[in-house]
Amino acid sequence: MHSIDRSVPELNAGQQRTVSRTAGRINIVVALGCEARPLVRHFRLGHKQSTAGLRIYTGKNGITLLVSGVGKQATACACGYLAGQQGREDGNPAAWLNIGIAGHGNRRPGEGVLVQKITDQSTGQVSYPSMVFNPGCQTSNLVTVDSPETEYRDACAYDMEGSAFFRAATRFITPELVQAYKIVSDNPDSPVGDVTAQGIAALIEARLAEISLLVESLLAASSNYNEIYTLPDEFRDLEKRTRLTVSQRTQLETAYRRYRALGGTDILSAVEKHSIQNGVDLLSAIDRFTPSQ
């Protein structure tokens, strides 16, 4: 069994950080309140809202925790709800991480695994989360079932949310930023009927070091992604300079990205010196200030 012999990182630096447009963000999705409790405490999250059985917690470190409820439908709906809400708030995309307990065909209770292949047992659909960072933990295949697994036919993990989580979350962000981490709660020698809420919380608690590393890795990957693809606040200020048609807004984005890629650093100051009456003026000003190749 792989374990990490070091103290649990507390993400203090993250908590000091204000969330800019390009900062890393992560949505952690769990099915149960008892899975959420150790995470809320560890990541110092505060309760934000409860809606239709969903509970959402947030922190100043870019972390949002969603308690979705059990099963595929509940998970898919919850992911959609959260993504829609975040899209309305600022549109800054987040990485997604599903954390939860799972049965396993050959691993012992307490072991944590990052999921490398997800099979939906009822539909046969298969997904492959990408590993764009070193997971720092063991990996396993996962089968998502419609009711608790008691036979553990294969040497893999069994849960009730993973496939729906992956399909839902990858609608909102590139699949490289969607991962699932499972902690073994039961196996052929330790049946699922013996699992209690208190025991689940303890299982999560014992894996906080590994979870923290995953969260940090995904926050970093999300930050990297947002730095590349999310337009910074400077662009928002620029587009407010004048009224733009839809087409001009697209042209402005292209022109702005080109300006930045060629080494331009302060378009607002440059544009400030010119009288901008309309979108055409703005576009031609940016073109004028764009450094040559």
Next chain:
Amino acid sequence: MKFACAYIEEEVRDTPRVKAILSRLSDTPIVDIGRYGEVFNRNAQNFRLQKQNPALILAKKHGNLVLPSPADYGFNENPSFYFSHMLNCVYDCRYCFLQGMYRSANYVLFTNYEDFASEIDRTASDKTGAVFYSGYDCDSLALEPVSGFIDYFVPWFSRHTDTTLELRTKSTQVRKLQKFEPLDNCVIAMSFTPEPDHRRWELRVPAIAKRLDALARLQRQGWQIALRFEPLIYSDRFREHYQTLFAGVFSKLNTTDLHSVSIGQFRMPKNFYSRVASLYPDEALFARKFQLQDGQVVQLQVQQEELRQGVEELLFRYIDKSKYYHCG
């Protein structure tokens, strides 16, 4: 070499070659898959993010094992073909069309070398002097410690002397080649760009000096060496940069013994270019002004002409024109 994980097609899992490869990847997570396309061709993947930590996919290639080379690709007028035992490259060259051609940055290694060889044999059977290029969709040598490509194909071509193999590479992994007797029908073609372009756009590619050392070793041993100066990318100081590059290259190699030397301009099919440009919105190369020419994104005509003329003029100070061709 480290991989994020290794995806293995069920069909090849128990083959000796795959077992040998897996024995060298002891710490790598293994994931069973049906067909490589399940992983490699999925929609909405981000090539750029995957490139940070690619996975290896071991698969069997079905059909299209040998294809006709693109027009003007080769060094002579003989029938020419290419085959790709691998998709994607371990290097990360910003100008590379593979970034736009594939959705995934994972490496696909087709392990049914025997099928490639049979198809090469069949293709060559009714042609005289056919040339087969390796290294169009990958680097021929860079993954050699894992793939064992050279171990299989060099002996095979040593028995098929009526055909020619060109191995195109930027790799310094030449130790395997050095274990074999040089073949008259095998050309090792190394690509170079000037030092400033190399530093800016050829991430993870071995240093020019190291590649030259590797080539010089092969040449001394008697292997046929070719030079591919591509892609030519315009800059105000390109003459100075190529002058320095050529001075370094031709002081290390015996120019008389060179098999061939070519240059090729930067170009990319329009749809590939669009995909790469949106993957790298922060890359100065793709913020340049280009033009569209026969479905290809190319440098401005005036730049192309200046580059070709300038580079050829510098090149002919070192090599005989009979060894030279312009690619594409």
